[in-house]
Amino acid sequence: MSQPVSDATPPDAAPVRARDFIREMVAEDVAAERFGRQIATRFPPEPNGYPHLGHVKSICLNFGIKEEFSGRCNLRFDDTNPETEDIKYVEAIKNDIRWLGFQWDEELYASDYFGKLYEFAELLVRKGSAYVDSQTSEQIREARGTVMVPGTNSPYRDRSVDENLDLLRRMRAGEFPDGAHVLRAKIDMAHANMVMRDPVLLRIRHAHHYRQGDAWCLYPLYDFAHPLSDAIENITHSLCTLEFKDNNDIYRWLMRECGIERPPEQTEFSRLDLEYTVMSKRKLLRLVNAGVVEGWDDPRMPTVSGLRRRGVTPEGLRDFVTTAGVSRKPQRTELATLEHAIRNDLNMRVPRVMCVVRPLKVVITNYPEGQVEQLDAPSYPHDVPKTGSRPVPFSRELFIERDDFMENPPKKFFRLAPGREVRLRYGYFITCQEVVKNSAGEVVELRCTYDPATRGGDSPDGRKVQGTIHWVSAPHALDVTLRLYDKLFTVPEPDAGEGDVLELVNPESLTIVRGAKIEPSVGKDPLGSRYQFERTAYFISDPLESKPGALVFNRTVTLRDSWAKAQAQK
Ligand code: ATP
Ligand code: MG
Numbered sequence: 097m098s099q100p101v102s103d104a105t106p107p108d109a110a111p112v113r114a115r116d117f118i119r120e121m122v123a124e125d126v127a128a129e130r131f132g133r134q135i136a137t138r139f140p141p142e143p144n145g146y147p148h149l150g151h152v153k154s155i156c157l158n159f160g161i162k163e164e165f166s167g168r169c170n171l172r173f174d175d176t177n178p179e180t181e182d183i184k185y186v187e188a189i190k191n192d193i194r195w196l197g198f199q200w201d202e203e204l205y206a207s208d209y210f211g212k213l214y215e216f217a218e219l220l221v222r223k224g225s226a227y228v229d230s231q232t233s234e235q236i237r238e239a240r241g242t243v244m245v246p247g248t249n250s251p252y253r254d255r256s257v258d259e260n261l262d263l264l265r266r267m268r269a270g271e272f273p274d275g276a277h278v279l280r281a282k283i284d285m286a287h288a289n290m291v292m293r294d295p296v297l298l299r300i301r302h303a304h305h306y307r308q309g310d311a312w313c314l315y316p317l318y319d320f321a322h323p324l325s326d327a328i329e330n331i332t333h334s335l336c337t338l339e340f341k342d343n344n345d346i347y348r349w350l351m352r353e354c355g356i357e358r359p360p361e362q363t364e365f366s367r368l369d370l371e372y373t374v375m376s377k378r379k380l381l382r383l384v385n386a387g388v389v390e391g392w393d394d395p396r397m398p399t400v401s402g403l404r405r406r407g408v409t410p411e412g413l414r415d416f417v418t419t420a421g422v423s424r425k426p427q428r429t430e431l432a433t434l435e436h437a438i439r440n441d442l443n444m445r446v447p448r449v450m451c452v453v454r455p456l457k458v459v460i461t462n463y464p465e466g467q468v469e470q471l472d473a474p475s476y477p478h479d480v481p482k483t484g485s486r487p488v489p490f491s492r493e494l495f496i497e498r499d500d501f502m503e504n505p506p507k508k509f510f511r512l513a514p515g516r517e518v519r520l521r522y523g524y525f526i527t528c529q530e531v532v533k534n535s536a537g538e539v540v541e542l543r544c545t546y547d548p549a550t551r552g553g554d555s556p557d558g559r560k561v562q563g564t565i566h567w568v569s570a571p572h573a574l575d576v577t578l579r580l581y582d583k584l585f586t587v588p589e590p591d592a593g594e595g596d597v598l599e600l601v602n603p604e605s606l607t608i609v610r611g612a613k614i615e616p617s618v619g620k621d622p623l624g625s626r627y628q629f630e631r632t633a634y635f636i637s638d639p640l641e642s643k644p645g646a647l648v649f650n651r652t653v654t655l656r657d658s659w660a661k662a663q664a665q666k
Pocket of ligand 1: 139140141142143144149150151153154335336337366367368369375376377378379
């Protein structure tokens with residue numbers, strides 16, 4: 097018999113499909129051997145804050161391309177601003193990239209290129225392509241013109257090469273105070289692109305740099321340092337966000353003027369922005385400094401460290417940015433998209449446990465006093481490819497969720513009510529026989545009976561109950577604190593308007609619940625363990641807030657999936 101012929105491509109020969117316009121471009125460049133060298137990208141953060149979700153997008157793109165096209169990716173600290181940068185941010189950035197599961201080829205610092213950048217500056221001066229301007233910064237700003245009005249030439253624009261070189265060397269030697277002179281590219285003060293109106297390349301700053309100390313008093317501007325740092329590192333694809341679109345002209349101008357062969361090329365993509373939060377280190381720093389949050393790693397922050405403390409996994413974050421995609425269309429991603437990715441990831445990997453958030457006591461009147469039995473509860477549902485179980489103690493006194501009982505239930509309420517029977521998850525059927533109230537008329541205890549024949553959750557006589565509720569054994573439960581997080585801002589685009597974002601902070605972004613009751617099995621787990629609290633939400637135990645015998649859990653995300661619902665309705 098002849099083999100059936102299949103026209104399907106065997107899986108290992110399947111073409112690598114480009115997922116976005118940048119990967120498509122890189123694939124073409126690789127095929128055409130366009131750069132004549134290995135593909136190289138870089139992730140270039142300024143060490144002035146902690147990485148946020150926008151950086152995750154950039155990290156996944158740059159490191160993802162390195163992996164997919166057998167290239168290189170450098171971690172380059174764009175540390176050319178002595179006033180705002182700090183070694184603690186360098187460490188945080190390295191830590192977060194590693195945690196996300198990426199490894200850079202080289203760890204580099206733009207400030208280590210100050211010497212090389214200075215040599216490029218002299219080269220430009222010698223070519224007559226740069227000059228020393230001695231106007232004040234205000235005069236320079238005024239002479240730039242506007243989009244409608246061309247700028248005017250500086251009176252220092254036609255200085256001789258020798259004079260420029262002499263001044264530049266003396267600037268370098270520290271002879272002048274801050275602001276006395278700057279080095280500018282000599283391009284065109286009437287250029288349609290304002291960035292090209294003789295941009296400033298070097299400025300004098302007598303400031304202490306966290307890495308270079310006092311070695312330099314000449315500091316390069318972004319438009320000078322960034323393109324040439326790419327060139328120095330033999331980068332091929334310099335990927336950045338759309339706000340640098342206008343800077344592409346100066347990028348190419350510098351490559352030409354400095355004689356860079358097969359220069360790197362800049363390509364822009366849209367930033368990741370997320371509803372109900374802000375996404376820039378500078379804006380996030382304001383929240384930290386104003387004390388609106390407890391720090392960069394506050395679980396309400398859109399930072400990698402905040403999301404980690406919130407219980408999100410690296411895979412969850414990577415899935416999220418993959419879903420958000422890479423394009424040139426500016427947009428704000430829905431918060432539901434992030435929550436959906438987190439939920440999907442945690443669903444497949446975390447064990448289920450029972451935790452009662454607002455406890456109501458239940459006494460099983462026909463259960464023998466002092467008796468305890470260990471029920472075997474599976475830790476994962478059957479549709480999750482993980483197995484395992486834990487013992488859950490059952491005894492005469494239990495706690496159930498206050499919300500799972502109603503004295504006068506409406507029609508569709510299928511949980512506990514006077515005279516009603518429900519299933520205790522993994523346990524027995526119980527029936528509410530009596531409601532005990534305090535002098536204020538509040539329900540303080542339910543007296544119930546159980547059916548011993550229903551152990552494990554089924555009745556041998558085929559009797560059905562409509563509700564299944566979670567519970568814990570009162571004498572065995574651990575007392576825990578829950579930190580419930582909500583949106584950090586009250587509006588989807590807090591930084592869109594003119595007003596101060598601090599006034600839009602959600603006053604209810606954190607609710608602390610004390611006295612929640614959790615099953616004892618979690619007591620043996622290491623801090624930082626993640627769970628699904630059945631019927632409630634995903635949580636992680638917080639290593640910083642927890643104390644021995646007093647666990648604190650952060651709510652990662654609720655179980656309700658509004659995103660999937662919205663997709664289904666589309
Ligand atoms: P700052 O507020 O100080 O400008 P930032 O949050 O913009 O900080 P940078 O250090 O300027 O961060 O950016 C480092 C890299 O990350 C850059 O390549 C930048 O294009 C990219 N990046 C920054 N924000 C986003 C974002 N929201 N989406 C995608 N990439 C981003
Ligand atoms: Mg930036």
